[in-house]
Each structure stands twice: as C-alpha cells, then as structure tokens.
Amino acid sequence: MPEITYSITFYLMAAIAVAAALGVIILRDVFRAALSLILLFMTVAGIYLLLHADFLAIVQILIYVGAISVLIIVAIMLTRDARQGQPLGKIKWVAGIVALALIGVIAWGVINTAFYLSSTPPLEETVKPLGNLLFGNPGYMLTSEIAAVLLLSAILGAIAVIREK
Amino acid sequence: MLTVGLTHFLILSAILFAIGLFGVITQRNVIKVIMCLEIMLNAVNIALIAFSQSVAPVSLTGQIFAIFVMVVAAAEVAVGIAIIFSIYRNHESIDMEKFNILKW
Numbered sequence: 001m002p003e004i005t006y007s008i009t010f011y012l013m014a015a016i017a018v019a020a021a022l023g024v025i026i027l028r029d030v031f032r033a034a035l036s037l038i039l040l041f042m043t044v045a046g047i048y049l050l051l052h053a054d055f056l057a058i059v060q061i062l063i064y065v066g067a068i069s070v071l072i073i074v075a076i077m078l079t080r081d082a083r084q085g086q087p088l089g090k091i092k093w094v095a096g097i098v099a100l101a102l103i104g105v106i107a108w109g110v111i112n113t114a115f116y117l118s119s120t121p122p123l124e125e126t127v128k129p130l131g132n133l134l135f136g137n138p139g140y141m142l143t144s145e146i147a148a149v150l151l152l153s154a155i156l157g158a159i160a161v162i163r164e165k
Numbered sequence: 166m167l168t169v170g171l172t173h174f175l176i177l178s179a180i181l182f183a184i185g186l187f188g189v190i191t192q193r194n195v196i197k198v199i200m201c202l203e204i205m206l207n208a209v210n211i212a213l214i215a216f217s218q219s220v221a222p223v224s225l226t227g228q229i230f231a232i233f234v235m236v237v238a239a240a241e242v243a244v245g246i247a248i249i250f251s252i253y254r255n256h257e258s259i260d261m262e263k264f265n266i267l268k269w
Contacts, residue, residue: 005170010169014177021184021204030196037200044207051174051218053228056210063235068203068242075196075246079259095190099183106179110172115220122222129225130232140229147236149228154240158247 010050017043030076038069052122055130174215183204193261195252200247206238 001009002157020043023036041064123129133139177235181204211230217227253259253268 007169010173017177018180018184024197024200024204025192026266030194033197033200037203040204041207042212047174047177048214050169051211051214052222052225053218053231054227056214056231059232059235062201063239064203064207068239068261071242071246072196075199075249078250079196085213089191092187092191095187098175098190099187102186103176103179107176110174110175110179114173115171117219120174120221120222121216123225126225129223130228133225133229134232143233147233151236154243158243161244161247161251164231 006050010047013043013046013050017047032040034069034072034076035071037067041065041069052124052126054125055127171215171219175212178208178212178215181205181211195249195259195261195264196246198261199242199249202245203238203242206234210234 017040020036020040024033024040027033027036041060045057045060045065048054048060087144134144181217185201185203185208189198192198192201197204213227213231213234215227217225217231221227249259254265256263256266
C-alpha cells in the first residue's frame with residue numbers, strides 16, 4: 001500500500017473510532033450506544049489490518065462484533081427500563097479533567113520517547129506463526145489451557161449467578 | 166506528521182482509553198459502563214498490537230497478549246451481564262446509584 005493511502009486510511013479509521021467511542025458515551029438511547037459500539041469494534045478491526053494483524057482482525061470481528069455485542073444487546077432488551085438514558089453523574093468535570101490529563105501525559109511520554117523500532121518487515125500472514133506460538137512446544141500452551149479453564153469457569157459462574165432460586 | 170508510525174497508533178489508543186475511562190466514571194447505566202470497559206480493552210489491544218508490529222514483528226508476543234486480553238474480555242462480559250440480570254431481577258433497576266447492596 002503506498003504511504004499516502006496508508007495515512008489517509010489510518011486517519012479516517014481513527015476519526016471514525018474516536019467518533020464512535022464518543023457516541024457510546026453521548027447517545028442517550030442505550031441501543032444506539034450499542035450500535036455505535038459495534039461501529040467502533042469494526043473500525044478497530046480495520047486498524048488491526050493496518051497493523052498487519054490479519055488473524056486478530058478476524059478474531060475481533062468474530063468475538064466482539066459477533067458475540068460480545070449480541071450479549072450486550074440481549075442485556076439491553078432484557079432490562080427494559082434502561083431504554084431512556086439517565087443523565088451523566090455529577091462527577092463529570094472531575095472525570096473529564098482526569099481523562100484529558102491522561103491523554104496529555106501519555107501523548108507527552110509517547111512523543112518524547114525514542115522507541116527501538118525493528119527494521120525487519122512485518123510478517124505477511126500471521127495465522128500459522130500464531131498457531132505455532134499458541135500450541136507449539138516453546139510457546140504459550142499452558143496459557144491456552146488456563147484460558148480454556150477461565151472460559152469454562154466464567155460460563156459456570158454466569159449460569160450459577162443467573163439461575164432462578 | 167503525514168507518515169503514520171507507532172506514535173500515531175499509541176496516541177489513538179490513549180484517546181480511546183481516556184474516552185472509555187471517562188465513560189466508566191460518569192455513566193449511570195451499568196450496561197453503558199460495561200460498553201466503556203470494552204472500549205478501554207480495545208484501546209489496550211491497539212497499543213499491544215502496534216508495539217508488536219513495530220518493535221518485535223517476528224516474535225508476535227504482543228498479538229498473543231491481545232488474544233488473551235480478548236479471552237478475558239469475553240469472560241468478563243459474560244459474568245458481568247449475568248450479575249446485572251441478577252441485580253435487575255431483585256431491584257428492578259440497572260442504575261449505578263442503586264447498586265449499593267455491598268455497602269453496610
């Protein structure tokens with residue numbers, strides 16, 4: 001991809017992502033906020049593609065757009081009185097100052113740091129190396145097993161919490 | 166300015182994280198708080214993958230981290246929404262101000 005196309009795509013994606021994230025906060029209707037959140041998830045998948053992370057972009061679409069947003073929308077449907085939005089709390093000025101200070105500190109730190117950038121080009125396709133890392137011998141096999149146990153216990157915990165007595 | 170590099174992705178990630186943090190603090194609807202948590206997790210994932218691509222592009226450690234962040238996010242949403250349902254059934258409300266049953 002030529003440099004200028006890459007930059008334009010990045011700035012477009014970044015603008016849509018920030019606008020969608022603001023929409024999640026600003027929109028009063030919770031359902032519209034959820035739709036804005038789905039737009040944010042898809043834009044983030046596009047940003048992963050810009051970062052040469054093709055497998056993660058697809059996983060982002062599958063898990064976030066496919067599963068998590070459906071869960072959130074089901075939650076909105078089942079808690080019906082949530083449809084009319086409540087006003088922001090009184091601490092919004094403090095929270096705004098904290099958020100702006102956070103952006104300022106991180107931006108200052110990032111701009112003034114000379115990162116050691118690698119000169120090797122990124123991998124063309126990452127599915128096979130990621131599979132080898134996750135399930136290969138010098139890799140993250142134990143972590144994958146623990147993640148499976150975590151998901152199972154989350155399912156059991158959710159069922160136990162939600163069950164009618 | 167025009168050549169997009171690691172700095173741009175990190176600043177985008179910081180902006181999204183700050184928006185999510187603002188939402189988590191100020192929103193009163195619990196479902197919106199969970200949505201803002203998801204925004205924060207996505208911002209962290211962007212930072213991880215940007216570092217992975219420009220600092221260690223072959224070892225892919227950042228992408229592995231991002232995968233496990235997604236796993237934890239999925240588990241967190243499932244348990245969080247179950248807790249919201251359970252409280253909604255008992256209190257008929259999902260307002261953050263009413264969630265004070267752990268106080269004494």
